[in-house]
Each structure stands twice: as C-alpha cells, then as structure tokens.
Amino acid sequence: MTGTEPILSVRSLTVLLGGRRRWLRQSVPPVRAVNDVSLDIRPGEIVGLVGESGCGKTTLGRTVLGLQRETSGEIHLDGAVVSGMSPAKARLARKAIQYVHQDAAAALDPWWSIGRTLREGLLIHGMRDAAERSAKVAEMLTAVGLDPTAAQRYPHEFSGGQLRRVTLARMLLLSPRLLVLDEPTSGLDMSVQATVLNLLLELRARLGLTYLFISHDLSVVERLSDRVAIMYLGRVVETAATATIFARPMHPYTRVLLAAAPRLDRAKDTGVDTVIGDPPSHTQVHVGCAFVGRCPIGTDLCRTTPPPLRSIENGHDVACHYAQPADPVPAGTVRMHAVASAK
Numbered sequence: 001m002t003g004t005e006p007i008l009s010v011r012s013l014t015v016l017l018g019g020r021r022r023w024l025r026q027s028v029p030p031v032r033a034v035n036d037v038s039l040d041i042r043p044g045e046i047v048g049l050v051g052e053s054g055c056g057k058t059t060l061g062r063t064v065l066g067l068q069r070e071t072s073g074e075i076h077l078d079g080a081v082v083s084g085m086s087p088a089k090a091r092l093a094r095k096a097i098q099y100v101h102q103d104a105a106a107a108l109d110p111w112w113s114i115g116r117t118l119r120e121g122l123l124i125h126g127m128r129d130a131a132e133r134s135a136k137v138a139e140m141l142t143a144v145g146l147d148p149t150a151a152q153r154y155p156h157e158f159s160g161g162q163l164r165r166v167t168l169a170r171m172l173l174l175s176p177r178l179l180v181l182d183e184p185t186s187g188l189d190m191s192v193q194a195t196v197l198n199l200l201l202e203l204r205a206r207l208g209l210t211y212l213f214i215s216h217d218l219s220v221v222e223r224l225s226d227r228v229a230i231m232y233l234g235r236v237v238e239t240a241a242t243a244t245i246f247a248r249p250m251h252p253y254t255r256v257l258l259a260a261a262p263r264l265d266r267a268k269d270t271g272v273d274t275v276i277g278d279p280p281s282h283t284q285v286h287v288g289c290a291f292v293g294r295c296p297i298g299t300d301l302c303r304t305t306p307p308p309l310r311s312i313e314n315g316h317d318v319a320c321h322y323a324q325p326a327d328p329v330p331a332g333t334v335r336m337h338a339v340a341s342a343k
C-alpha cells in the first residue's frame with residue numbers, strides 16, 4: 001500500500017514557543033517544543049507519533065499543517081518545500097493536509113447545526129450550488145457511518161464517538177490526502193474506540209488516505225499504525241515498523257513506555273510520569289542526551305554527548321549511544337527500574 005517517495009518529509013524541524021515577553025519586560029526562556037525532528041510519511045502509510053504529555057506531539061502536528069510557524073528546518077509536501085512562508089500562504093500550500101482536533105466538540109460551533117457547519121466549509125472552498133453542497137454533506141455523513149439526518153442536529157445532541165465521526169466528515173469534505181489525527185479516540189470507551197479505529201482503516205483503504213496519528217495510548221497505536229515514531233522532550237528518539245517497535249524496542253525510553261503500557265490506558269495525569277519520574281524542563285538546555293536523568297543505563301558519554309538518531313537496523317532508527325542490532329539494552333534492567341520507581 002505504501003509508495004516510495006514520501007508524501008510528507010520533515011527535515012530538522014525545530015519549533016520554539018513562548019520566550020521573552022517584551023511588553024512585560026520579562027525574560028522567559030523559550031520552550032523547545034519540537035527539537036530537530038526529521039520524519040518521512042509515505043503515501044497510504046499510517047505513522048503513529050507517541051510520547052508522554054507535553055513532549056511536543058501537537059506542536060509537531062500543528063507545524064506540519066502550517067498552523068504554527070517553524071523556527072528552523074524544512075517541510076516538504078510531495079517533494080516541494082512548503083515551509084518558510086507566511087501563515088496564510090503556508091495553509092494554502094498545505095490544503096491537502098487536514099487536522100482532526102484533539103477536542104472534537106471544541107472544533108464545532110455549538111450554535112450551528114452540523115449540516116450548516118459542514119455546508120459552510122464547502123462554500124468557503126468554492127462550492128456555490130446549495131443542492132450540491134447538501135448532497136455532498138449527506139454523502140460524507142453516510143461515509144463516516146452517520147445517518148444523513150444528523151445534518152439537522154446540533155453538537156450537544158451527539159455522543160463523543162459520533163462527534164469524532166462528524167469532525168472526520170468535516171475534514172473529508174475538503175478532499176485531503178494526509179490527515180493529522182490528534183488523539184482521535186481519547187476519552188472514548190473501548191468499544192467506541194474500536195469502531196472509530198475501524199472507520200479510520202476503512203477510510204484509508206477506500207479513499208487512499210495517509211495518516212499522522214498522534215496518541216499517548218500504545219495499544220491504539222499498535223492497532224492502527226504501520227510505523228511508529230517515539231517522541232521524548234521534543235525529539236524523535238526511535239522509529240521503526242510497528243511490529244518491530246513492539247517486539248524489539250531499543251531506546252531505554254521506549255522500553256519504559258512499553259513496560260508501563262497498561263498504566264497509559266488510564267488518565268493522562270497518572271500516566272508514565274508516576275512510573276519513571278518527571279521529565280526535565282523543555283526550557284532547559286541539554287548538553288548530552290535529554291533522557292539521561294531518567295535512564296537506567298546512562299553513562300558519562302550520555303551526559304556529555306547527544307546521541308544522534310541513527311540507523312541500527314534496516315528501517316529502525318534509534319537515538320541512543322548503546323543501541324545495537326544484535327544485543328540491545330537488556331529489557332529486564334528497565335522493567336525492574338520502572339517497577340522500583342512506581343513504589
């Protein structure tokens with residue numbers, strides 16, 4: 001299903017947020033929300049972007065979309081550079097990419113019927129004929145498994161799972177080729193989660209879509225993604241095919257995430273942080289590896305030299321000095337550390 005040339009290519013992307021507030025005469029260090037990230041997504045692929053809360057997933061997604069300006073680095077869409085533009089031009093150049101919001105209800109106007117919201121989107125995109133707009137809306141509601149009469153209802157009349165379907169229909173009306181899905185199943189119970197995931201797989205197959213799928217839930221990522229990128233404090237620290245990540249994780253952070261996976265299914269606030277301690281500040285400048293303070297195998301080399309993301313095996317890249325193809329970091333070490341810290 002995947003082609004050879006990437007549909008999206010992110011090159012050494014860095015995004016600094018906040019920082020000095022001139023009007024308050026305050027000097028606040030900027031947050032390095034995305035730090036030197038490179039990532040390719042091929043047509044038809046589902047890439048899962050995983051990491052604990054605050055690691056920069058949404059910022060990366062918003063920057064890919066053009067909703068957030070990059071500080072440095074490049075973004076290529078179908079081989080053409082689409083970064084380094086004003087926000088308005090950036091969004092226009094990236095109209096093939098659409099965003100499914102972390103909070104489905106917040107993305108819809110509570111005072112407008114679903115039909116009005118969806119038709120308005122089509123009008124903005126130049127569909128002048130009212131009957132044509134209504135027919136297209138009915139077609140898309142059906143495509144996401146809703147009855148066309150849903151067009152007459154208001155956002156508060158839908159369940160969480162139905163609202164995710166509505167936001168998907170809204171994006172699909174714009175004929176995107178790449179969807180950035182930001183936690184599309186968070187807050188849904190298991191059975192509704194499963195139907196939304198099945199719908200996403202079905203839409204990919206039927207419409208030839210490509211997804212950047214953001215989640216902190218490893219079980220969901222395992223179910224949906226072809227490839228996974230693990231993010232830690234703004235950086236991608238490991239990327240490989242999904243089966244490889246789950247069978248042979250190499251970065252100590254990925255191993256801790258996998259060891260703590262059942263806990264991640266619970267509330268975000270009680271997620272991996274309680275298992276392995278707090279992450280360091282995003283504003284802190286790290287001389288060596290940003291994970292060294294929480295790493296069970298960190299050495300002086302890690303404290304002084306940042307590990308680059310390097311290819312360890314075919315299609316398996318890891319940013320750890322000690323990642324090796326034949327003899328990766330012993331799993332027991334990290335698992336024991338995780339359990340000990342949780343007590």
Ligand SMILES: Nc1ncnc2c1ncn2[C@@H]1O[C@H](COP(=O)(O)OP(=O)(O)OP(=O)(O)O)[C@@H](O)[C@H]1O
Pocket residue numbers: 017018019031033051052053054055056057058059060216282
């Ligand atoms: N406008 C802003 N100004 C300053 N810092 C910000 C701003 N927006 C986000 N941040 C910081 O940037 C970092 C990355 O935030 P981001 O929302 O991308 O994380 P995330 O991985 O999506 O987290 P979550 O899983 O909770 O959604 C966080 O430390 C956050 O506090």
Ligand SMILES: [Mg+2]
Pocket residue numbers: 057058059102182
């Ligand atoms: Mg987020």
